[in-house]
Amino acid sequence: MGQDVLLDIKDLAVEFSAHRSRIQALRGVDITLLAGQFHALVGESGAGKTVTAFTVLRLLPPEAGVVRGSVLFQGHELLTMPEDVLRNLRGREISMIFQEPSKYLNPSMRAGRQVMESATFHLGYSDKAAREYTEELFARVGLPADDETFRRYPHEFSGGMRQRLMIAMAVACSPSLLIADEPTTAQDVGVQRQIIELLQDIRAASRTAILYVTHDIGLVKYAADYVSIIYAGKIIESAPRDILFSEPLHPYTRLLLASIPGRDKRGRRLQGVPGASPRPDDIPSGCAFHPRCPLALAQSLKECRETVPPLIRLKSAHRCACFFSGKELPPV
Ligand SMILES: Nc1ncnc2c1ncn2[C@@H]1O[C@H](COP(=O)(O)OP(=O)(O)OP(=O)(O)O)[C@@H](O)[C@H]1O
Numbered sequence: 001m002g003q004d005v006l007l008d009i010k011d012l013a014v015e016f017s018a019h020r021s022r023i024q025a026l027r028g029v030d031i032t033l034l035a036g037q038f039h040a041l042v043g044e045s046g047a048g049k050t051v052t053a054f055t056v057l058r059l060l061p062p063e064a065g066v067v068r069g070s071v072l073f074q075g076h077e078l079l080t081m082p083e084d085v086l087r088n089l090r091g092r093e094i095s096m097i098f099q100e101p102s103k104y105l106n107p108s109m110r111a112g113r114q115v116m117e118s119a120t121f122h123l124g125y126s127d128k129a130a131r132e133y134t135e136e137l138f139a140r141v142g143l144p145a146d147d148e149t150f151r152r153y154p155h156e157f158s159g160g161m162r163q164r165l166m167i168a169m170a171v172a173c174s175p176s177l178l179i180a181d182e183p184t185t186a187q188d189v190g191v192q193r194q195i196i197e198l199l200q201d202i203r204a205a206s207r208t209a210i211l212y213v214t215h216d217i218g219l220v221k222y223a224a225d226y227v228s229i230i231y232a233g234k235i236i237e238s239a240p241r242d243i244l245f246s247e248p249l250h251p252y253t254r255l256l257l258a259s260i261p262g263r264d265k266r267g268r269r270l271q272g273v274p275g276a277s278p279r280p281d282d283i284p285s286g287c288a289f290h291p292r293c294p295l296a297l298a299q300s301l302k303e304c305r306e307t308v309p310p311l312i313r314l315k316s317a318h319r320c321a322c323f324f325s326g327k328e329l330p331p332v
């Protein structure tokens with residue numbers, strides 16, 4: 001394993017037990033994240049992005065179980081690490097910006113106090129030092145570092161500002177890994193772009209690796225170093241950003257890319273991915289994408305229906321899980 005590997009998720013499978021059914025939320029997730037890397041995890045709603053993030057932090061609810069796989073952080077297995085060791089790591093070395101900030105910010109604690117507590121708790125700062133440090137953090141994330149902002153409660157912030165507050169808390173201890181789960185509700189693309197720029201600045205300043213979770217592949221086109229595409233609980237393609245955007249191999253990735261609005265496509269109808277993502281309690285056999293895949297459909301490919309394609313390394317750092325990688329797609 002290269003020296004620079006920070007997080008290595010291998011064949012991670014997670015299930016939920018719901019009344020009378022088993023939900024296969026993750027069916028084999030493989031993600032290798034290097035130190036200081038901006039790694040985007042892209043997939044549709046329900047693909048397993050948040051479950052992946054929660055498994056890394058061991059924050060899954062009791063009805064969820066890890067079925068197989070491994071999550072190494074700096075070479076240490078997180079899945080079996082004693083809770084007290086993990087607690088020390090969480091917040092200090094690995095921190096997270098949650099998809100629903102309102103759930104994780106304390107609604108009855110003023111913004112300044114919340115960030116200050118994280119500095120006193122994790123870094124052992126005095127109240128005065130924590131106050132100064134929090135002012136610095138606020139300035140860094142683009143929040144006014146004034147009394148008024150310190151005194152506000154989370155609900156008094158706009159969505160974008162609340163995310164900045166979460167980021168201030170998340171980076172207070174200069175973690176080596178920051179997982180950012182993009183809010184899907186009511187966030188405009190402009191705000192998300194600003195947040196990505198902010199995360200890039202933080203990465204540049206402190207070499208914090210970022211796992212940026214999003215459903216919008218267009219959003220990470222310029223920011224990510226590396227992209228992993230998740231579909232129905234499995235990584236189906238991953239590659240360095242430039243390679244993924246210029247030579248996508250999986251039919252799903254290629255359809256996703258065709259759905260990005262762009263200047264050159266103005267006036268043309270965007271293609272998009274046909275059909276809907278599978279229900280997690282009813283994942284199709286073989287390649288989970290086959291019922292939506294123009295290639296599998298046009299040629300009625302038996303292999304696609306019957307066998308789960310493994311994620312195979314094709315070129316250096318480019319991996320794809322499709323029996324017919326790169327084959328020309330019939331029109332949708
Ligand atoms: N507590 C739970 N009980 C049962 N199933 C769950 C639970 N949490 C998540 N799941 C299922 O696991 C699958 C993956 O969910 P996850 O939240 O990771 O999706 P996601 O990619 O983050 O989607 P989104 O973009 O909507 O946030 C989904 O099919 C979801 O229904």
Ligand SMILES: [Mg+2]
Pocket residue numbers: 049050051099181
């Ligand atoms: Mg999610």
